[in-house]
Structures are given as C-alpha cells and as structure tokens.
Amino acid sequence: MKTYDVIIIGGGPAAIVTGITVKKFFKEKSVLMIKEEADGLVPCGIPYIFNLLGNDAGKNKMGPKPFVNLGGEVVVDSAIKVDKTAKKVLVKSGEEFSYGKLVFATGSEPVIPTFIPGHDLRNVFYVKKSFPYIHELASKISGFKNIVIVGGGFIGAEVAEQMAASGMNITLVESEPLCFSKAFSPELSAIATDVLRETKVNVMTSTLVKEITGENDTVQHVVLSDGRKIEADAVTLSIGYKANSQLAEESGLELNRFGDIHVDNYGRTTVKDISAVGDCAQTFGFLTGRSDVIKLASTATAEARTLGHNIFGIRIKKCTAGTLGVFSTEINGLAMAAAGANEKSAGESGVELISSKFSSPDRHPGGLPGMSNLTVKLYASPVDGSILGGEAWGGKSVGEIINIISLAIQKSITVFELISFQVGTHPLLTASPVNNPIVRAAEDIVYKMTCSKY
Ligand SMILES: Cc1cc2nc3c(=O)[nH]c(=O)nc-3n(C[C@H](O)[C@H](O)[C@H](O)COP(=O)(O)OP(=O)(O)OC[C@H]3O[C@@H](n4cnc5c(N)ncnc54)[C@H](O)[C@@H]3O)c2cc1C
Incomplete structure (x- = not known):
C-alpha cells in the first residue's frame, strides 16, 4: 500500500x-489527488x-495540471x-492508500x-459539475426546441440566458417574486429580473411547478400549480x-444541520488529521458567525x-472571521x-444598516466609446460606519469593483476612511476622480450619519 503525506x-x-x-509551500511532501x-x-x-x-464542452475543460507540474500525483x-x-x-477499483493528512474536497x-412528480423522467436534466454529463447534455440539447428551466438563481x-441566445424557446420558472433573490438585494434582484426579461427568456416569477408529465417515460409538459401547462422537450432543474x-458521514465525520462537513476556521474537521474545504464544508456567516450555506468557487x-x-x-492566521459570499x-x-450584507439579509439577521448609492459613467468624459453607467450601493453600520456590504451594476468593471468592496468589508474599512481612499483614474479606464462611485456612496453615508437623520 502506497503512503502519502496528504x-x-x-x-x-x-x-x-x-x-x-x-506542493508549492511543502515541496518535499507527497500529495495524491483522488478524483472520480x-x-x-x-x-x-x-x-x-x-x-x-x-x-x-471541450472548450470548458479544467484539470489538475498545475498541481501535477509541481509534483502532485493523481489517481482517477x-x-x-x-x-x-x-x-x-x-x-472503487480495490486499491488502498494510506495518508498522514486527508482532505475532503468532494464538492456539492x-x-x-x-x-x-416526474423529476426522474427522460430529458429532465440538472446542472451537474461533471464533464461527461454536461458534454452529453450539450450534444443532446441541439435537438430540443422548448426547454423549461426551473429555478431563477444565478445558475438557472x-x-x-445562454440557451435562449442560441435560439431555443426557454421558459424559466421561479417560485419567488424575483430571480436572484438569494444573492442580491430586492433592488438589484428586480433590476436583474427585468434584464433577464429583456432577453428571449420567458420569465415566470411567483410560479410553482406542480409536476412534470410525459409519455413513454419522456418529458412533454411542465404543469404549474395554477393548472397551466408548458410544453417541454427537456427540463433543467436548478434549485x-x-x-x-x-x-464523510460514513467515515465518522460530524455534519452540520445543512449536511455540510463541520470544520473550524482552518478547515479542520472534528477528526484528527482530516480536513474539508469547498462546497462540502460548512461556512460561517461573517456578520453572525452562524453556520450558513455559501457554495462558491x-x-x-x-x-x-x-x-x-x-x-x-x-x-x-486566517484573516477573515466568516464567509461573505461575493457573487457576480x-x-x-x-x-x-x-458582497456581504444587504437590507434583506441584514434584516433577517437583525443587523442594522445604513445605505447609499451613487451612479457615474465608468469613463470620463462619459461620451467616450465603451462607457457604461456604473452604480455602487454601499451598506454600512450606522454606529461606526464600517462597510458591511455592497452591490454594483453596470459594465465589466463591476467584476473588480465588487472585489474592492469585498476587501473593504473584510478589513472593516469605514465610510470615514473611504473619504480619503486614493484611487487611480484614467479617462479610458475608470470613472472620473470627481465621481468615483465607491467614494461618493461612502460620502453620502457620512452625510447621512453626521448631517441628517437616516
Ligand atoms: C453552473 C455553475 C456556475 C457557477 N458559477 C460560479 C461563479 O460564477 N462564481 C463562483 O464563485 N462560483 C460559481 N459556481 C459554484 C462553484 O462551481 C462551486 O462553488 C465550486 O465548484 C466548488 O468547488 P469544489 O471543489 O468545492 O467542489 P466541486 O466543484 O463540486 O468538485 C468536487 C469534485 O470532487 C469529486 N468527487 C466527489 N466525490 C468523490 C469521491 N468519492 N472520490 C473522488 N472524487 C470525488 C467530484 O467528481 C468533483 O470533481 C457555479 C456553479 C455552477 C454549477
């Protein structure tokens, strides 16, 4: 039996x-990855x-090459x-390996x-993180005309959006009044739902699926709780x-009430020398410290x-107390x-917030080609002004603007500190220094905290 350090x-x-x-920081240690x-x-x-x-699907492959290049071994x-x-x-093949340290990264x-009823009919699919499964789905999908997607979170x-853009008739059924409601505030969820409606996707919110029906074990219709029937060659369930x-459970590891592996701040389980990370492991809300469910890469x-x-x-030492959840x-x-809290999630946790938003072109002058309007909304503690959450929407810069806000939350930066936040600006790359949306939103919160009642 071969033995590995990890x-x-x-x-x-x-x-x-x-x-x-x-492998990078402990070169001499032997590491084996077992992937199915x-x-x-x-x-x-x-x-x-x-x-x-x-x-x-071949254009979306990912593998452990960087790990192997560092001397890691892989068994499929x-x-x-x-x-x-x-x-x-x-x-499964019968081989055994012994370890010094074991890591569960078995995902979700x-x-x-x-x-x-009908969730198991032929042509009912899931968004599985499996290359062979998605490869097969992608090859089958070109033969379908009408597809119903159940679940209006960011994955559904x-x-x-992508299937509709490729020419299929897509209906999305979401039980909540708005799509994206787990990730975004009500304001941004409403914007996101409207934007989705502007695509070719037929978006049905506040709508429940009662049953999936078909003949010869193959899906034909999705039946809604109000009795309406939607024609479907295929259904994708994304809930x-x-x-x-x-x-992990069979191995004697403790799970939390969500079924996630119980770990401490460093990923260590309750069993010596066994850790867990990623989607299979529990996360702790950064505001409450309570276990929650955030599954993000x-x-x-x-x-x-x-x-x-x-x-x-x-x-x-781990530099954060909990998981923010940064979605884009x-x-x-x-x-x-x-990133972090918004009025809805904070309200559910009994956390007080003060918020403000600011919009500005993300180029200056705004007439430059490639300009998008950038909006930043900040949420801060009304007591000490520390940033507790933020949202951004607009052009591509949003992808990194939210990461600045995420860092501000993680480092407990206050709106008072953001007044003197030094930013680099350029007409072709950023908003004007006069109107940096993060700074201006922070300044507005300072105004609310110091000059007016909020
Ligand atoms: C469609 C989609 C879009 C997403 N978009 C984003 C995004 O934009 N940003 C973001 O941050 N997150 C996104 N996510 C979430 C992100 O994909 C997950 O959080 C991430 O994959 C978690 O990584 P992981 O390694 O913990 O688990 P997984 O990716 O689930 O990987 C687990 C791996 O373990 C293997 N495995 C399981 N059991 C065994 C076993 N017994 N033996 C051997 N191997 C085993 C599985 O085959 C799998 O390869 C998205 C997810 C989906 C499905």
Missing part, C-alpha cells in the same frame, strides 16, 4: 488549489457552453471508504426535487446544491489556500455583483 479526495477548484498550495472523473470542467463556465462556447477513481483509525482510503451536487438564469458529504479556493498553508500546523454575474450585457 491525500485529497476530489478534483474541483477546492482540491486543485489545496494540492497546488501544499478523468476530465474536469470550469464549473462557473458551464452556462457559456450552451452558447458563447459554441455548445462545445472514486474514494469509497475511509478508515480514520488506520488512516487509509479505499478506492444539484438538489433533486423528489417532491416534484445564466443557463436560461440549489447540497454538500457531497455522504462518504471563490469561497472554495480561499478555504483551500488557507488549509494548504496550515495543513501541517497553523502558520498563517452578467445578464444581457449588464454586469451585477454583490
């Missing part, structure tokens, strides 16, 4: 970044396979048993709504993801880096992003 189970972003970090599928994909790129990448097989006492992992799987919406934590890789540095003992997307040319 064995990582999984092949997604969390596994790859854990492997790279360990030979080919991997960029999970966040899946929606774009259906249109922008020309229905070619499924880990099926972990003996935490003997410190061994058994894989789409939630299967067994409560919807991105898939709907959320749950941790792939069954093996950005979060997974940050956790993986923290673990990679600290797997043999804590050497680099682009629908029909409008980029939208959010």
Whole structure:
C-alpha cells in the first residue's frame, strides 16, 4: 500500500488549489489527488457552453495540471471508504492508500426535487459539475426546441440566458417574486429580473411547478400549480446544491444541520488529521458567525489556500472571521455583483444598516466609446460606519469593483476612511476622480450619519 503525506479526495477548484498550495509551500511532501472523473470542467463556465462556447464542452475543460507540474500525483477513481483509525482510503477499483493528512474536497451536487412528480423522467436534466454529463447534455440539447428551466438563481438564469441566445424557446420558472433573490438585494434582484426579461427568456416569477408529465417515460409538459401547462422537450432543474458529504458521514465525520462537513476556521474537521474545504464544508456567516450555506468557487479556493498553508500546523492566521459570499454575474450585457450584507439579509439577521448609492459613467468624459453607467450601493453600520456590504451594476468593471468592496468589508474599512481612499483614474479606464462611485456612496453615508437623520 502506497503512503502519502496528504491525500485529497476530489478534483474541483477546492482540491486543485489545496494540492497546488501544499506542493508549492511543502515541496518535499507527497500529495495524491483522488478524483472520480478523468476530465474536469470550469464549473462557473458551464452556462457559456450552451452558447458563447459554441455548445462545445471541450472548450470548458479544467484539470489538475498545475498541481501535477509541481509534483502532485493523481489517481482517477472514486474514494469509497475511509478508515480514520488506520488512516487509509479505499478506492472503487480495490486499491488502498494510506495518508498522514486527508482532505475532503468532494464538492456539492444539484438538489433533486423528489417532491416534484416526474423529476426522474427522460430529458429532465440538472446542472451537474461533471464533464461527461454536461458534454452529453450539450450534444443532446441541439435537438430540443422548448426547454423549461426551473429555478431563477444565478445558475438557472445564466443557463436560461445562454440557451435562449442560441435560439431555443426557454421558459424559466421561479417560485419567488424575483430571480436572484438569494444573492442580491430586492433592488438589484428586480433590476436583474427585468434584464433577464429583456432577453428571449420567458420569465415566470411567483410560479410553482406542480409536476412534470410525459409519455413513454419522456418529458412533454411542465404543469404549474395554477393548472397551466408548458410544453417541454427537456427540463433543467436548478434549485440549489447540497454538500457531497455522504462518504464523510460514513467515515465518522460530524455534519452540520445543512449536511455540510463541520470544520473550524482552518478547515479542520472534528477528526484528527482530516480536513474539508469547498462546497462540502460548512461556512460561517461573517456578520453572525452562524453556520450558513455559501457554495462558491471563490469561497472554495480561499478555504483551500488557507488549509494548504496550515495543513501541517497553523502558520498563517486566517484573516477573515466568516464567509461573505461575493457573487457576480452578467445578464444581457449588464454586469451585477454583490458582497456581504444587504437590507434583506441584514434584516433577517437583525443587523442594522445604513445605505447609499451613487451612479457615474465608468469613463470620463462619459461620451467616450465603451462607457457604461456604473452604480455602487454601499451598506454600512450606522454606529461606526464600517462597510458591511455592497452591490454594483453596470459594465465589466463591476467584476473588480465588487472585489474592492469585498476587501473593504473584510478589513472593516469605514465610510470615514473611504473619504480619503486614493484611487487611480484614467479617462479610458475608470470613472472620473470627481465621481468615483465607491467614494461618493461612502460620502453620502457620512452625510447621512453626521448631517441628517437616516
Ligand atoms: C453552473 C455553475 C456556475 C457557477 N458559477 C460560479 C461563479 O460564477 N462564481 C463562483 O464563485 N462560483 C460559481 N459556481 C459554484 C462553484 O462551481 C462551486 O462553488 C465550486 O465548484 C466548488 O468547488 P469544489 O471543489 O468545492 O467542489 P466541486 O466543484 O463540486 O468538485 C468536487 C469534485 O470532487 C469529486 N468527487 C466527489 N466525490 C468523490 C469521491 N468519492 N472520490 C473522488 N472524487 C470525488 C467530484 O467528481 C468533483 O470533481 C457555479 C456553479 C455552477 C454549477
């Protein structure tokens, strides 16, 4: 039986970044990655396979090459048993490996709504992070005309937008009054839903699916709770993801109430020498410290880096107290992003907020080619002015503007400090220094806090 200093189970972003970090900083350590599928994909790129990448899943491949280049080893097989006492992992083909440290990076799987009759008919699909599955879906999809997508979170919406752009008749059914409502504030969710409606997607909100029906085991209709029937050659169910934590549970690891593997700030489970990172591991809300469910590649890789540095003992202190959740997307040319709290999520947690927004062209003068209107909304504590959340929408710069806001939240920067935030500006690249939307939104909060009642 071969022995490794570290064995990582999984092949997604969390596994790859854990492997790279360990091999880069502890060159002499032997590291094995056990991944169940030979080919991997960029999970966040899946929606774009259906249109922008020309229905070619091969253009969205991702693998552990950077880890292998650093001397990491890979076995393509499924880990099926972990003996935490003997410190061994058994894989499906019968081979066993022994470990010094074990990392679960087994990710998440789409939630299967067994409560919807017909969820298992032929041509009912899920947005699985599996290359062979998505490759097959992409090849099948060109034969379909009418597709119903259930779930208007960012994954369902991105898939709907892309499939519609490729010429299919797409209906998106969302039970909430607005799409994107888990990621965005009510204001930005409304903007995002309107933008989605401006595409060719037929968006049905406040609408519940009662059943999926068909003949010869193959889907034909989606039946709504009000009795209406939508014709469907295929249905894609996108109602959320749950941790792939069954093996962890069978191995004696503790799970939390959401089924995520219980870990501390450094990814360590309750069992010695076993850690978990990424979608399979629990996250803690940065405001409340309570366990919550945030499953993002950005979060997974940050956790993986923290673990990679600290797997043999804590050497680099984790700099954040909890998971912010930084979401970004682009629908029909409008980029939208959010980090941390908004009035809805803060309200649910009993956190007081004060907010303000500012819009400005993201070039100066605004008549320059390529200009988009950029809006930044900041949420701060009315007591000390620290930034607790933010949203941005507009052109491509939104993708990085939200990361500045995310850093401000993580470092507890206040609106008072942002008054003297030094930014670089250029007519072709940024908003005017007179109207930097982050600074101006912060200034407006300072005004509300010091010169007027909010
Ligand atoms: C369509 C889509 C779009 C997304 N867009 C974004 C985005 O824009 N930004 C963002 O931050 N996040 C996005 N996400 C979320 C992001 O993809 C996940 O958070 C991320 O993939 C989590 O990485 P992970 O490595 O923890 O898990 P996963 O990516 O789920 O990988 C887990 C891996 O473990 C393997 N595995 C599981 N069990 C075993 C076993 N027993 N033995 C061997 N191997 C095993 C699986 O095959 C899989 O390869 C998106 C997700 C989807 C589906």
